[in-house]
Amino acid sequence: MGMCFGVLDALEVARTSDAPEETTVFGELVHNEAVLSELEARGFESLDEVEREGALDRIRTKRVLVTAHGIADRERERLVRRGHELIDTTCPLVRRAHAAALALEREGRHVIVLGRMGHVEVRGLVGDLESFTIVQTEDDVSDFGFAALGIVCQTTLLEERMRGLIASIELANPHADIVIRDTICEPTKERQRALRDLISRVEAIVVVGGAHSNNTQQLVTTCRAAGRVALRVASADELDFELLANYDTVGLTAGTSTPESTIDAVEAALRSSRVHC
Ligand code: SF4
Structure with a gap:
């Protein structure tokens, strides 16, 4: 984390x-x-x-x-x-996503960027493209009307989300030749794997990260999709001990933009409370 x-x-x-x-x-x-x-x-x-x-x-x-x-x-x-x-x-892994998108466009493909509409990385990714669509949810998927499509991902996209969106795109564009470049970065994948392991061992999870952080938001979404209570906090001051006291075991994770010192402060606050983390 x-x-x-x-x-x-x-x-x-x-x-x-x-x-x-x-x-x-x-x-x-x-x-x-x-x-x-x-x-x-x-x-x-x-x-x-x-x-x-x-x-x-x-x-x-x-x-x-x-x-x-x-x-x-x-x-x-x-x-x-x-x-x-x-x-x-x-980040070199963002550059890699840019290069993948540009290469797909050079092959004559309409580029689909899977990611959050308006997010700064996604705006950068599409900024050099001529023919593209941003797909954030299934509602953005349709028959795009192109014979050749190329798909890239925002580097912090959830892998499950990527798979779901790709399945919808393939279904809606049965005649298109589709090339997929998985540009989710390895640190994001590692954190998502670690979170799945944590989810299996706790009842509630504290996610430390800023409100604008996409991968923090993705961590919260993953916890909730797995039926766990997820509390996002930017710092230890935002911990809701009354809520957390309802759970015997609480997990702790953090987005990729959260400093170690903030994570340590949240951990110390949890450990000094009655919460078992
Ligand atoms: S999450 Fe970190 S490692 Fe991954 S692309 Fe962004 S800056 Fe790079």
Whole structure:
């Protein structure tokens, strides 16, 4: 559980930056309030993920830090044309998903991106594509009317979700030639496997992570789908001990953007309460 190498590497770059006050973080470096406050305190400017759309005019610094979620190459070029110096911390596994999507499009396929509509990584993934559809739920699936389709995934998608959506797409597009590239990243898969093991051993689960974190949300969804009570908290202060006291055994997990120190604080709070975790 906890931070993946992609987020840790991006944080390391930010923490060792020699000129934070001359740097704008392009979106949220991690979906975690505590880390965002730390960066703000060091002097980083930041654009939030909603306002960053079309907000290049508001960037006042020379340097722009691209987060691990990545951006489209077109966006990168726009920033460079405007004279910005890029500090690019895009995770290599996000780059791999971009490369897979572009390769499928070059083969003449309409690209289907399985992922959360509006999520920063998904916006980056489709940003260089001409022919694409984002599929978040079964409701987004239809006969897309293309002879050749290529499917890629947001790196933090649930594997079960990917399989379900692919089955729906195949059913709705029986005549299409479909190529699937599983671009869910290995750290996400590892965490999902570990969670399945944890779920089998506990009655309720505390998931530590920010409200905007897609993989934190996916962990909550997995717990609930398995019939477990799932409580998402951003920090130890948000623990609901009254609720947790109803369960003999409580599990603890965390999203890939949650710092170790926050997880440790939640664990310590749980252990010092009457909860058996
Ligand atoms: S969740 Fe996966 S793709 Fe995203 S930053 Fe972490 S390792 Fe990279």
